Amino acid sequence: MRKLFDFHGGIHPPENKHQSLSEPIRPAGIPRELVLPLSQHTGAAAAPVVRPGEQVLKGQLLAAASSLVSAPVHAPTSGTVSAIEERPVPHPSGLSAPCIVLECDGEDRWVELPAPPADYRELEIPALLERIRDAGIAGMGGAGFPTAVKLTSGTHHHIDTLIINGPECEPYITADDSLMRERAADILEGVAVLRHILRPREVLIGLEDNKPEAIEALRHAIGDQPVEVVVFPTKYPSGGEKQLIEILTGRQVPSGGLPADIGIVCQNVGTAVAVRDAVVHGRPLISRITTVTGEAVARPGNFEVLLGTPMHYLLEQAGWDPTRSGRLVMGGPMMGFTVPHPEAPVIKTSNCLLVPTEKELPSPPPAQACIRCGLCAEACPASLLPQQLFWFARGKESEKLEQHNLFDCIECGACAWVCPSHIPLVQYYRAAKADIIQQRRDHEKAEHSRLRFEARQARLEREEAEREAKRAARKQAAEKRAQAAAAEGGEDPIQAAIARAQAKKAAQQQAPEASPEEKAAAARQAAQAKLAKMQKRLADARAAGEEDKIVTALEASVKKLEEKLASLEEPTA
Amino acid sequence: MKLLRVSSPHAHGPNSTQRVMQQVLLASLPGVFVLTVFFGFGTLVNILWAAVVALACESLALWLRKRPLGFYLGDCSALVTALLLGIALPPYAPWWLIAIGVASAILMAKHLYGGLGYNPFNPAMVGYVVLLISFPVQMTSWAPPRGLTENVPGLLDALRACFLPGQFDAITMATPLDVLRQNSGLMMDDLWAQAPQFGRWAGIGWEWANLAFLAGGLWLLYRRIFTWHAPVAFLASLALMAALFYDGGSSASGGSPLFHLLSGATMLGAFFIITDPVSSAVSVRGRLVFGALIGILVYLIRAWGNYPDAVAFAVLIANLCAPFIDHYTQPRTYGHRPPAREDA
Ligand code: SF4
Numbered sequence: 001m002r003k004l005f006d007f008h009g010g011i012h013p014p015e016n017k018h019q020s021l022s023e024p025i026r027p028a029g030i031p032r033e034l035v036l037p038l039s040q041h042t043g044a045a046a047a048p049v050v051r052p053g054e055q056v057l058k059g060q061l062l063a064a065a066s067s068l069v070s071a072p073v074h075a076p077t078s079g080t081v082s083a084i085e086e087r088p089v090p091h092p093s094g095l096s097a098p099c100i101v102l103e104c105d106g107e108d109r110w111v112e113l114p115a116p117p118a119d120y121r122e123l124e125i126p127a128l129l130e131r132i133r134d135a136g137i138a139g140m141g142g143a144g145f146p147t148a149v150k151l152t153s154g155t156h157h158h159i160d161t162l163i164i165n166g167p168e169c170e171p172y173i174t175a176d177d178s179l180m181r182e183r184a185a186d187i188l189e190g191v192a193v194l195r196h197i198l199r200p201r202e203v204l205i206g207l208e209d210n211k212p213e214a215i216e217a218l219r220h221a222i223g224d225q226p227v228e229v230v231v232f233p234t235k236y237p238s239g240g241e242k243q244l245i246e247i248l249t250g251r252q253v254p255s256g257g258l259p260a261d262i263g264i265v266c267q268n269v270g271t272a273v274a275v276r277d278a279v280v281h282g283r284p285l286i287s288r289i290t291t292v293t294g295e296a297v298a299r300p301g302n303f304e305v306l307l308g309t310p311m312h313y314l315l316e317q318a319g320w321d322p323t324r325s326g327r328l329v330m331g332g333p334m335m336g337f338t339v340p341h342p343e344a345p346v347i348k349t350s351n352c353l354l355v356p357t358e359k360e361l362p363s364p365p366p367a368q369a370c371i372r373c374g375l376c377a378e379a380c381p382a383s384l385l386p387q388q389l390f391w392f393a394r395g396k397e398s399e400k401l402e403q404h405n406l407f408d409c410i411e412c413g414a415c416a417w418v419c420p421s422h423i424p425l426v427q428y429y430r431a432a433k434a435d436i437i438q439q440r441r442d443h444e445k446a447e448h449s450r451l452r453f454e455a456r457q458a459r460l461e462r463e464e465a466e467r468e469a470k471r472a473a474r475k476q477a478a479e480k481r482a483q484a485a486a487a488e489g490g491e492d493p494i495q496a497a498i499a500r501a502q503a504k505k506a507a508q509q510q511a512p513e514a515s516p517e518e519k520a521a522a523a524r525q526a527a528q529a530k531l532a533k534m535q536k537r538l539a540d541a542r543a544a545g546e547e548d549k550i551v552t553a554l555e556a557s558v559k560k561l562e563e564k565l566a567s568l569e570e571p572t573a
Numbered sequence: 574m575k576l577l578r579v580s581s582p583h584a585h586g587p588n589s590t591q592r593v594m595q596q597v598l599l600a601s602l603p604g605v606f607v608l609t610v611f612f613g614f615g616t617l618v619n620i621l622w623a624a625v626v627a628l629a630c631e632s633l634a635l636w637l638r639k640r641p642l643g644f645y646l647g648d649c650s651a652l653v654t655a656l657l658l659g660i661a662l663p664p665y666a667p668w669w670l671i672a673i674g675v676a677s678a679i680l681m682a683k684h685l686y687g688g689l690g691y692n693p694f695n696p697a698m699v700g701y702v703v704l705l706i707s708f709p710v711q712m713t714s715w716a717p718p719r720g721l722t723e724n725v726p727g728l729l730d731a732l733r734a735c736f737l738p739g740q741f742d743a744i745t746m747a748t749p750l751d752v753l754r755q756n757s758g759l760m761m762d763d764l765w766a767q768a769p770q771f772g773r774w775a776g777i778g779w780e781w782a783n784l785a786f787l788a789g790g791l792w793l794l795y796r797r798i799f800t801w802h803a804p805v806a807f808l809a810s811l812a813l814m815a816a817l818f819y820d821g822g823s824s825a826s827g828g829s830p831l832f833h834l835l836s837g838a839t840m841l842g843a844f845f846i847i848t849d850p851v852s853s854a855v856s857v858r859g860r861l862v863f864g865a866l867i868g869i870l871v872y873l874i875r876a877w878g879n880y881p882d883a884v885a886f887a888v889l890i891a892n893l894c895a896p897f898i899d900h901y902t903q904p905r906t907y908g909h910r911p912p913a914r915e916d917a
Pocket residue numbers: 369370371372373374375376377386387390415418419420421422423425
C-alpha cells in the first residue's frame with residue numbers, strides 16, 4: 001500500500017453527485033449554431049484563419065494559435081462561418097469576446113484528417129508535442145492551460161512523477177467520473193502517450209474513494225501497465241493540483257513555482273483522452289464531456305457536447321425549466337462562476353453546468369461580523385489565515401495582504417463555506433488580488449513613464465552638450481587657422497592682415513564668454529526660455545490629462561528651473 | 574434573458590454565528606444547574622437579569638449606531654456575554670451591580686470598539702474587572718454552598734436579594750481559593766481538615782460546578798465549536814504551575830494541581846471564556862501560546878495576587894498580547910518556508 005499524505009484543512013460539503021450519474025454519457029446533438037470563442041484557454045487568443053461566408057468541414061482549423069501560449073480552434077461540425085463577432089462568453093467577468101459563429105449544416109462531414117502515424121512511438125517528441133498543440137488541447141479540468149505548453153516545460157525538467165488528476169472533488173460534477181467509468185481504456189491510451197513524452201519514473205492516477213466504479217474500470221484497463229491507481233479519502237479540495245500533489249507525494253509545489261519544478265506533471269483525465277484522440281487518431285479537440293445538473297433540470301447527466309454549443313441548448317437537452325432557477329453556474333458550486341447569458345457557449349474548460357434552485361443552493365444571507373472563530377483557517381488547504389486576509393482586504397492593506405500570502409490562495413471557497421458569519425471571503429480576496437495586480441501595473445507604468453521622461457531629459461542634455469562641443473571645436477579650428485595664418489604672416493602681408501582680422505574676430509567671438517556679466521545674462525535668458533518651454537509643456541500635460549507621474553515630474557522640473565533662474569538673478573540683483 | 578451573477582462559492586455549510594452562540598448557551602446548562610443546586614437560585618437570577626440588561630444595552634447601542642436591530646441581536650452574542658457575567662458574579666448580587674457590569678461589557682468593551690468582532694478584550698471579563706475594582710466588597714462575598722448552610726436561598730429569596738438588596742441579608746463565606754491564599758502555617762492536609770469549605774478534590778460545590786462546565790466544554794469540542802488548543806494549553810499550564818509550586822503539601826504550598834483545575838472559574842474560563850474567538854489569538858499555534866499564557870497568569874495571580882479569582886485579569890492581559898502572538902505564530906503557507914517576519 002502506498003503511503004498517502006494529507007493536506008491541511010479541507011471540508012466535506014454534500015456531494016450531490018448521484019443525480020448526474022444515473023445515465024451513461026449522452027450525445028448532446030448538433031445545435032443550429034455554434035459559437036466558438038477565440039480564447040477558450042489561458043494565454044493569447046487564437047487568430048481566425050477563415051472568413052465569414054466560408055464553408056468549413058468538421059475538424060477544419062478555424063483559428064490558429066497566435067503565440068507560444070495559445071491554442072487553435074477547430075470546427076466541431078461542418079457548416080458555414082456566419083460571422084466573427086463579439087458574443088457573450090463564459091468568463092467570470094460576464095463580458096463578451098470575439099467568437100467565430102458557425103452555422104451548422106447538420107451533415108457533420110469530416111475534413112480529411114492528416115493520417116495518424118502507424119505508431120506514435122516512432123515520432124520524435126517535438127513532433128508529438130506539435131500534434132498536441134495543433135489539436136488545440138487545453139487543460140480540461142477547468143484551468144485551461146494549453147497542454148502542449150505544460151508538456152513542453154515538462155520535457156525540460158526531469159519528471160519523476162506523472163499524476164493523472166481524477167478526484168473531481170467539487171460537488172455535483174461527474175464528468176471525469178463518467179469518463180473513467182465508460183472510457184477507461186481511452187484514458188489509459190492517453191496516459192501511455194503522456195508517459196512516452198515525459199518518461200516519468202512512476203505514473204499515478206489519483207482518485208477519491210467515492211468512485212468505486214471508476215476505480216474498478218481503471219484498474220481493469222491498466223492490466224499490467226506500470227500505472228498505479230491511488231485511492232484516498234474524499235475531502236474537498238483534493239482535486240486542486242497542489243493538494244493532489246501533496247496527497248500523493250507529500251511534497252509541496254513551491255509558492256509561485258510549477259509542479260515541474262519538483263519533478264511532477266499533472267494532467268486531467270479528460271485531457272488524457274484528448275491527447276489520445278490527437279495523437280492516435282489525429283483528431284483535434286472539438287467536443288468534451290460536460291455534466292448538466294441541478295434541480296432545475298429534469299434529467300441531469302453527462303453529455304458529450306460539441307464545443308461552442310450554446311448553454312441553453314445543452315440545458316434543454318437535459319430538460320431545463322428556466323423558471324426554477326435564477327442562476328447558471330459553469331463549474332461546481334465551490335469554484336464555478338455564474339454565467340449571466342445562457343446563450344454563452346460550452347468551451348474547452350466547461351466541465352459542468354449547474355442550475356440549482358434557490359432551495360437547493362440558497363443565496364447567502366447577509367454577512368455578519370467576523371467573530372474570528374478561526375474555522376476558516378482550519379479549513380484552508382493553503383494554510384492561510386483567511387480571517388486576517390479578510391481584515392486586511394477590507395482595510396486595503398496590500399503590504400499586509402502580500403505578507404500573509406494572499407497570492408497563495410487558490411480561491412477554493414472552503415473558508416467561505418465554513419464561515420458561520422456567511423462572509424463572502426473569496427469575493428474579497430479576488431477583489432484584493434485584482435487591486436494589487438492593478439497597483440503593480442500602475443506602478444510599472446509610472447515607472448516606465450518616469451524612465452521615459454528621464455531618458456528624454458538625458459537625450460536633450462546630451463544633444464545640448466554635443467552642440468556645445470561642436471561650437472567649441474569650431475572655435476578651436478578658427479583659432480588654429482588664425483595662428484597658422486599668423487605664422488605665415490611674415491611672408492605675406494595680405495595674408496597677415498586677413499589673419500589679424502580673423503584673430504580679432506575670434507577674439508571678439510571669445511569676448512562675450514569671457515565677460516561674466518554677459519555670460520550671466522545669457523544664462524538667464526536661456527533659463528527663462530527653458531522655463532517658459534517647460535511651463536508650456538506642463539500646461540499641455542495637465543490639459544491633456546496626462547498621468548500624474550508625468551505631471552509631477554514636469555512640475556518638479558519647472559520648480560527646478562525657477563530656482564535656477566532665481567539663483568542666476570540673485571548676484572546681479 | 575439575464576441571470577443572476579454571484580461570486581463563488583455557491584454552496585455554504587450549515588454553520589452560523591447564531592448557531593455557535595446558541596450551542597455555547599446550551600453547553601453552559603449543566604454548570605449553571607450545579608451552581609444552582611449548591612448555591613441556590615442566585616446565579617440563575619444573575620443570568621436572567623444580566624440577559625435583560627444585555628439585550629437592552631445591545632439594542633440601545635445598535636440604535637445609536639443606526640444598525641438594524643433584529644439582524645444584529647440575532648447573533649446572540651450579547652446573551653453569551655450576559656451568561657458569562659451572570660455566572661462569574663457572586664450569586665445574590667444586587668441588580669445595580671449586575672447592570673453596571675453588563676453595561677460596561679456591552680457598551681464600553683464591545684460597542685465602543687466597533688461591535689462584535691472588533692473588541693480586543695473579552696467584554697464579559699471587562700465588565701467583571703470594572704466591578705471588581707469599583708465594588709470590591711460586593712464582588713468578593715460568595716454564598717456558602719449547600720451542606721454548610723441549612724437554608725440555601727430559593728427563587729423568591731434570590732429575586733429579593735437581587736431587586737430589593739436592602740431587605741436581604743446574604744450569608745457569605747470565604748471561597749476555598751480565599752482560604753488557601755490566607756492560609757498561614759497549616760499543612761495542606763490540616764487545612765483541608767479544618768476549613769469546612771473543602772470537599773473531595775477542591776471546594777464543596779465548586780468541584781462539581783467545574784466538572785459540569787468541563788462536561789459542557791467537552792460537548793462543545795465534540796461539536797467542533799472551537800478547537801482544543803487554547804483550553805488544553807490553559808489547563809495544562811495551570812496544572813504544571815500548580816505542580817511546580819505544590820511543595821508536597823507543606824504550609825507554603827500553593828494547592829494541588831487538581832485543586833486548581835477544579836476551583837474558581839477554571840473550567841468556565843477554559844471552555845467558555847478563553848475560547849471567545851474574537852479576543853483570542855487566531856492561529857492554532859497562537860492559541861496554544863494564548864492558552865498557556867493564561868494558565869501561567871492565572872496561577873501567578875491566584876498565588877500572589879490579591880483578588881478572589883484570577884481568570885478575568887489573566888484573560889484581559891492575554892487579550893492584550895494576542896496581536897503579538899498572532900504576529901509571531903503565522904502558520905506556514907503551502908509551498909512556503911516558515912514565514913519571514915519583519916522583525917521589530
Ligand atoms: S470563519 Fe468567518 S467568522 Fe470565523 S474567523 Fe473566519 S471569517 Fe471570521
